[in-house]
Amino acid sequence: MFSIPRSSGILLHPTSLPGRFGIGEIGPEAHEWLDRLHRMGQKLWQMLPLGPTGYGASPYQSLSSFAGNPLMISFDALRQDGVLKPEDLAMIPAFPDHKVNFIATEEVRSAFLKLACQRFLAQCGASPLLKHAFEAFCEREADWLEDYAMFIAIKGENGGRPWNEWPRELAMRNPEAIAGAMVRLEESIEEVKAQQFFFFRQWQKLHARAQELGISLIGDIPIFTAHDSADVWARPDLFELDEHGGPVTVAGVPPDYFSATGQRWGNPLYKWSAHEAEGFAWWKSRLRKTLEMVDIVRIDHFRGFAAYWEIPASEPTAVNGRWVGAPGDALFEALKGEMGDHVPVIAEDLGIITPDVTELRLRHGFPGMKVMQFAFGADTLSEDYIPENYPDECVAYTGTHDNDTVQGLFNSGVGEDTTRTAEQVEAERRTILGYTGTDGNDLHWDFIHAVWKSRARMAVAPLQDLMGLGSESRMNTPGKMGDFWSWRFTWDQLSPEMEARMLAITQESGRQ
Template sequence: MAKQTGVRKSGLLMPVFSLPNKYGIGDFGSAADQFLSILTACGFHSWQLLPLTPVGSGYSPYQSESAYAGNFMYISPEILVEAGLVTPAECLAAGYAGDSTHVDYAWVRDRRTDLLQQAYSRIDASYRSEMAAYAERESDWLDDYAAFAVIRQQKNGKPWWGWDEKNLSLADPEAVADFCRQHKQDVDYIRFLAYEFSRQWHLLKEKANKHGIELIGDIPIYVAADSADVWANRRFFKISEDQRLTHVAGVPPDYFSPDGQKWGNPLYDWHALKEDNYTWWIRRIQAGLKNFDCVRIDHFRGFERYFAIPSEAETAKEGQWVQGPGHDLFNTIFRALPDASIIAEDLGEIDDAVRRFLEQTGLPGMNVLQFSFDLYGSERDRPHRYLENSVAYSGTHDNTTLNGWLRDLDDQQRQLVTDYCGGADRKSLLRCLWQTHAERVIIPVQDCLGLGNDARINTPGTIGGNWCFRFTESQLDAIDHDYFLRLNQLFGRFFISGD
C-alpha cells in the first residue's frame, strides 16, 4: 500500500530528448548533469521523465517495441568516450548541425547507430563479462527482446504477424533459439545496447539520488501490438487464433479529442493474467522501480474499467467500457511490492467508481491546473480541493503550455482565473499551484520559462510534429533559480541537497 511521506515536494517534467546538446537529441551526458544542477539550485526534489523505451515511426514513447528496453539514442557519445569505446574525433563527428530546437529522429538514429557499432567493436573482456552478467540478470525480458529486434530487422521491419516464417511469428522456442544461433552477433549487439543504456542510466540515477533528487518514471498501461512483449506473451492479450486484434484500446471523446482516441494497443486478457497471479504486471512494475524512485502509471482508470474499441472502427466513438481487474490486481501487486512508490494518472473520464478504486489503493492521483477552471465543471476540481495525497501539475506532456493555455482563454474563463488566482498570468497560476494541499507539484520546464504553444511536447490525436521539442542551452540558463527557490521556501516545498 502506498504511504504518504508528509513532505511537501516539487519538481520539473523534462523528457530526455528535450535536453540540449550538440548531438541532435538529449541523452544521459553532460546536459543531464547540468539539469540536475538546475533542479538543486531551485530547491526541487523531483525530475519526472517520459518513458525511456525505444520509439517507432511516430516517435511516441508510449508506442514502443519493448516495455523494458531503453532507447539507444539516449546513450551519450561523451560517456562512450570516457569508457574508451569511441574516440573524441568520432564523438565530434556525431555532432548535429541542424535545427537545435527539434529532434531529427532519422538523422540521429543513423548517426548514433554508426557510433554504437564502432563502440561495440571495441568492447574488451572485462566489459563483455559485465555485459554477460547484466544479460543473465535481465534474461526474463532481454532474451525475448533481442530475438524479436533482430528477427524484425531481418524481416525489413514487418510486424510479427506479417513474418513469412510461421514458427518465428508464433515465437516457437526451438525456431527462435535456432534463429538466434544463426544470428549470434546481431543478438549480442542488441544485448550490448541494452547494457550500455542501463550502465549510463544508472550512473545518472546515482548522481541524482546523491543530490537528493527523485527520478519519476512513466509506465504506459498498454504495450504496442508490434512489440516483443506481445509477441512473446500473447497468451496475456486479447488476440484471436488467426493473430488478429478484435478490439483495441483507447479513450472516449474528451477535452483532448472530440472523436476520442483510438490507440490501437491490444487489450489484456485479464483472466489469463490472474491465473498467472499477475506475474507479468508485477515484473513490469518491479523493473520500473529498479530504474526509478517512483513510477507514474499512465491511464490508471483502465484498471477499473477499460475502453474497448472494435479494431475496424474509424474512431473511438464506437467503443464501450468493460470491467477491469481492479483491486484484485493491486492487492496482488502490493503483496509482492509493499514499498512500491506509484502515481496513478487518473485523468480523462473519471466516475465515482474510479474515485473509490483510487482511494482504496491509497495511491496519489493527479490534478492538472489547466483543468481546474472549467466554467461548467465541478467545484471539487478547483485547486483548493486538491487532496494532500495527490500530485498537482500545471500541465502534462499532452497539454499546451501554461502561457499557451492562458492566451486561448475566453473572457469568462479569464475572469474566473483572475478572481481565483489574483491574476490571469503564469506566475499567479504557479503561486496558486504551489499553495495547494497536494504533497507534490510538478511543472513542465516550458512553464518555468513561459514558453508558448510552439513548445508543447504532444498534441493528442495528431500525427507529426510531436515528441521532438528541444530546449536550447540559453533557455535553460534563463530559468530563474531565485524565483523558484523562493516559491519553494514560501510554501514548504524547499529542498536542500544532501550533497
Template structure:
C-alpha cells in the same frame, strides 16, 4: 513534507548530438534541480520507441527495455568504448538538425554508426559485468533482442510485415548472410541495453545522492509492435489468428471531443489473474529499479478498460469492460511493499474509479488547466486540492500554459483571471504556477516549458496525433540565472524548497 518537482523529458535536454541523453547535460540538470530547491525530477517513459508509432514513449518495442536513443556518446568515450578520432571522422553535417526539435531519423542513423563501432570493439566474452547483466535480465532481454533482430532482418518493419518470422525460420533459410546478420543484431541489441542500463543507473545514483527522486511513468498498455505482444500473446485478447480485434483508447473527454484511438492490444485479465499477474508484477518491479516514484498511466483502465473495434477505429462507439482492480493492486502491494505510486486518474472518472483510488490510497492528479471550465466545485481548482494529490500546471499531454492562455474559451479565461487575480503586472503563467505550487498538494510539478513561459511550439504531445510529438528540445541559453532565481523564489515562497 511538501515537495516540488519539474517535468522534463530526457530527450528534451540540451545536446550536441540531436537528442537529450544520459550524459553531462543530465547531470547538469540534476544540479539545476538542486540549486532551485526541487525534490523531484519527473520524466516520461524511457523504454525503446518505434518509428511506426511516432517514437512515442507510450508505445514501446519492449516494456522492460531502455531507450537506446538516450545513450550518451561522450560517456562512451570517457568509459573507453570509443575515441573522438573515430567520432570526428564522421561527416556530421548530414545529421545536423534544428536544435529545438529532435529528428529521430537522423539521430538513429548517426548513433547507429557510433554504436556499431563500439559493439565491434567490445569483447562480449571477457566482460563479467556484461555477463551478469545478461543473466539478471534474461527473463525479458532474450525475447526483446530476438524481436529487434527479426525486425531488422525484415527491413525494420513491424512483425505483421515480416517474411521471416522466427529464429527457426532464420536458420532454415540457410542464407549465411541472413543468419550472420540475425546473430549479430541479437547480440548488438543486448549490448545496447547493457549500455543504457549502465548509464541510467549511474545517473539515478547521482540524483538520489543529491536528494532528487526520479518520478517515472509506466504506460498501462504496450505496443502491438513489441516483443511483449509477439512472444506473450496469451496475456492479451486476440482473435483466432492471434491478432488483436479490440484495442485501447478512451471515449470523448477533456482531451478530445471524438475520443482517442490508441490502438494498443488489450489484456486478457482472466489469464493474468489466474497466473498471479506475473508479467505485470515483473514489470512493476523493473520500474522500481529505474524510478523512485511511479506514475501508473491511465489508472482508470485498471478498474474498467475501454474497448474499440480495431477495424473501425471508432473511439465514439467503444464500450467498457471490468478489470480486476482491487485484486491487482493487492498483489502489487504484497510483492512491492512501500512502493510510491501515483495514479493518473484523468479523463472520465466514475464512482468505481474513485472507490478504487481510495482503496489503494494512492495520490491522484490535479491539473489546474482543467479547473476553470465549470464552477467553484471543480475538483481541479486549487482550493479543492487535498494533501494526498500531485498537482500540475499541465502534463506532457496538455498545452503549455502560454498556449492555453491564448486558446482557452473566453469565459474560461475570465474565470481564471478573477480566481487568480491575474493582472498586467504579473505574467499570467506565473499566476497559474503560483496556484499549483501554493496548493495543499503534497507534491507540485511544473513542466519546464511553463517555467520558461514557452508557447505552443514547445508542446510535448498532442493526444490522438502521430506526428511532431516527443520532439521539443531545450538549449543552454534557456537556463539562465534569472530562471534559477524565479524557480527558487516561487518554490521557497510556498514551503517547498528543499535545503541541502
C-alpha cells in the same frame, strides 16, 4: 500513500535535454540538469516512459516495457569508455537545438551505436573483467533481454516491419525458426544486448547522482503496451489477439475534453484471465523493473484498472466502444503482496472518472492527479481543480505533457483547438484572469505559485511552463497525428533569474 515529504519538481523527458547529438541523452547533460534542479530547490524529476520508441516516436508506444531507449545513450559517456573516439564524434553532423528530427537522428546514432557495440564486444573478448560484467548483466536481465534482443534483430532483418508481418514461422515463434534466427542473427542480438548494457549502466550512474542530491525520479508506465513490441510477440497468450497475431479489440478512450471522436490508441487489450492465472507475474516483473530505475511510478490511464474502453479493431475511431470491467483490486493486491503495502504509485486519474475508479485508487492508497489547467472553462471554475481545494494526498500540476503550455492555453485561438468555440476561448481567458487577479503577462508564474502553495504533497510543472513558452513548445496533443514528442531546450533558455525565482517560490511554499 507512500511516504514522501512536501516537495516539488519539474516534468522533463530526457530526450528534451540539450546536447549536440540530435536528442537529449542520459550522460553529462542529464547530470547537469540534476544540478540545476538542486539549485532550484526541487526534489522531484518527472519524466515520460523510458522505453525504446517505434513509429511516431511516442514514449507511450514502446517496443518493450522493460528495455531502455538506446537513443538516450550518451555518446560522451561512450567516448569516456573508449568505445567511441573523438574523431568518431567529430563526424556526426549538426542537428537542430530545439527539436528532435527522429528519423535523421536515429539513422545517424544507430550507425555510431553499432560501431560502439562492435568495439565493446571486441574488448570483452580481451578483458575478463569487462566480459564478466556484461555476462552478469545479460544473466540478470535474461527474463526480458533474450526476447527483446531477438525481437529487435528479427525486426531489423525484416525491414522494421511489425512482427505480425514477418514470415509466419517467426511471427508465431516456431521453435525451429527461432533457433535458426539465433544462429543467423547472433551478431545483431549481441549488439542489442550491448546497447542495453550501455543504457542501464549510464542510468544507474544518473539515478545514483539523483539520490546523492536528494532528488526522487518519477517514472511513467503506460497501462497498455504497443502491439508491435517484444512484450506482445513474446507472450501473445497474455493479450486479446486473433490467430494471425492481430488485435481483436484495441484500447482507447471515448470522446472527451481532448477529442470529439475519442482516442483510438490501437494497443491490444490484456487477456486478464491469463494474467490472473499466473498471479500477475508479468505485471510484477514490469513494475519491479521500473522501480529499479526510478523511485516513484506514475501509471498512465489508471481508470483502465477499474474499467477500460474496448474498441473493435475494425473501428476507425473510438466512438463505437464499450466499457469493460478490469481486475484492478486483484492486481494491486498481488503487487502489494510482492512489494509491500505502500507501493510508490501515482494514479493518473484524469478524464472520465467514475466513483469506482476513485474507490479503487483510495482503497490501495495511491495519490491521484490535479491539473490546474482543468480548473478553467466557460466562465466557471471546476471545483476539483482549483488549487485551494487540492487534498494533501495528491500530485498537483500546472499542466502535463498532454496539455498545452500555460501561455499556449491562454493565447491560443479557436483554430488551434477544435474543441473550443470563440466564446469559450474568451470565457476561459476571463475566468483565468479573474482567478489570478493579474493581467496575464506572467501567467505561467501565477500558475506555478498557486500550485506550489496548495496543500498537495507533491507539486510539478513542465519545464516549458517555468520558461513561459507557448504552444510551439508543447510536447503532445492527444488524439492527433503530428510532429510530437520532439521539443528540446538549450541551457541559455533557463536563466539564472528563472532558477532564482523558482527557488524563492519553492522556499515560500515550504517545499524545499
